[in-house]
Amino acid sequence: MRTVTDVGSLIPLPFFVINNEGCIIKESDRVAYIFPHVNRFLELVEDLESRSKVYRIFQLENDEDEKIEVNLKTKLRTHERFEVYARRIDKETINILCLKKTRNKEDSDEKWEKLVNKVTEQSLLLKEKEEKIIHYKKIIRELSSKYESLSSIEKLTASIAHEVRNPLTTIKGFTQLIRPYLKEFGKEDYADIIQEEVGRANQIIYEFLNASKPSKPIKQTYSINKLIREVVLLCNGEAVMNNIDLNFKPNNVDSIIQVDVKQIKQVIINILQNAFQALQTIKDKQKKILISVYQIKKDIIISIMDNGKGMNKQVLSKVFQPFFTTKNNGTGIGLPLSLNFVESHGGTITVESTEETGTTFRIKLPIS
Numbered sequence: 026m027r028t029v030t031d032v033g034s035l036i037p038l039p040f041f042v043i044n045n046e047g048c049i050i051k052e053s054d055r056v057a058y059i060f061p062h063v064n065r066f067l068e069l070v071e072d073l074e075s076r077s078k079v080y081r082i083f084q085l086e087n088d089e090d091e092k093i094e095v096n097l098k099t100k101l102r103t104h105e106r107f108e109v110y111a112r113r114i115d116k117e118t119i120n121i122l123c124l125k126k127t128r129n130k131e132d133s134d135e136k137w138e139k140l141v142n143k144v145t146e147q148s149l150l151l152k153e154k155e156e157k158i159i160h161y162k163k164i165i166r167e168l169s170s171k172y173e174s175l176s177s178i179e180k181l182t183a184s185i186a187h188e189v190r191n192p193l194t195t196i197k198g199f200t201q202l203i204r205p206y207l208k209e210f211g212k213e214d215y216a217d218i219i220q221e222e223v224g225r226a227n228q229i230i231y232e233f234l235n236a237s238k239p240s241k242p243i244k245q246t247y248s249i250n251k252l253i254r255e256v257v258l259l260c261n262g263e264a265v266m267n268n269i270d271l272n273f274k275p276n277n278v279d280s281i282i283q284v285d286v287k288q289i290k291q292v293i294i295n296i297l298q299n300a301f302q303a304l305q306t307i308k309d310k311q312k313k314i315l316i317s318v319y320q321i322k323k324d325i326i327i328s329i330m331d332n333g334k335g336m337n338k339q340v341l342s343k344v345f346q347p348f349f350t351t352k353n354n355g356t357g358i359g360l361p362l363s364l365n366f367v368e369s370h371g372g373t374i375t376v377e378s379t380e381e382t383g384t385t386f387r388i389k390l391p392i393s
Contacts, residue, residue: 040202041066041121042114045083050118059099059123066121069097071104082121085113090205094126112202120202150196158226197223242285242369249282249318249325250275256293257316264314269304271297274317280325282392288366289390292374295359296329296386302352303333303384324372325390332383341378 039060040053047065060069070076075095082091091111096104106126113119197220204216257273264271297314304312314331336344343349345364350357367374371391378384 039123040199041123043119043121044117045119047083059125061098061100071096071098079109082109082111082119085111085119087113087115088201089113092205097123110202110205114198120198122202122206124206193223193226242288242366244283244285244370246281247284247286248279249284249327250279252284252286252289253293253316253318253327256290256297259290260294260297263301267301267304267312269301269312269314271314272316274315276318276320276325278320280318280320280392282325282390284370284390285366289370292363292366292388293327293329295363296388298359300329300331300333300384303331303335306334307332320392323392325392327388327390328385329388330383330385335380335382335384336378337380341376344376345374 038053039056041049041056042051043049043066047067049064049066063069067076067079070079078093078095081093085091089112093109095107095109097107099105108124108126110122111119200216200219204213207213207216253273257271261271300314310332312332314329317328319326340351345360347361348357364374367388367390373389375387376384
């Protein structure tokens, strides 16, 4: 049985997953009602003109889409006209969605209504998964107080991630596939909303996994000034949108250090996100963040200073505690994960804060 898992029974249209040889790997339940059983997708293609169009599908690059109109063999007739939407998912697989060519407005409206209903069902399914993540997050918070470190709950977080991530991946793939069809009706925002929510849920899972088992740094030689400029460029848009003056003061002598660039960028981004949050309620002064770099002996210091609302002593003592957060939608993972990343480089993070004045994080990293 090669039915598409998770959402195969929910897709109201013939949907195939094929490989580069055209062999059908998976298919939706609807395929069996419309087409005869075949092993290769090309066996459904009747004429040479249609075959030449189908061959274009195999030339797609990753994440590219193609829409074609072809004649396909069905159970009831010799052949019928279909609109075929194809999308290459990776080097090995292609997703194909087949829509029977509508002959009148009533058929089109009925097909559109079914599609919208199924997209709505996928949105509800995603909402249920998101609620499940929140539920598990509460359980993990309770368990974390009973253990000394994040490693104690590694197995639990991994099992949760596996259970929730698989259906999210399927939802994301199906949404990407139907997006061109939704766009024809001016309803592509349905797909955008689902994609955004799937991304948010996956980000929570990613943070859980990294917190429970941070990866070993893959170091490379890199300019510290260049690294921070790249982060500033990435975050400057959000700063401008929130009327925050984000500045960078580079080291006079550009130091070259051995770091995992991805991990250290994530550390700085996590701290900047906290600074953006702290500055949201500031109204009586210009909101500012200053990132500066300087060298002390054989160490590089990255200072990130904001003039936000600051923290009291109680909050300050818990900022690196797993799952502790003062944000409404926070996970409490960003700063503990940042601390793990920096310590795996042989460095440290310190923080100073005064209420109504601001906060300063200092990251110390060895040059070699």
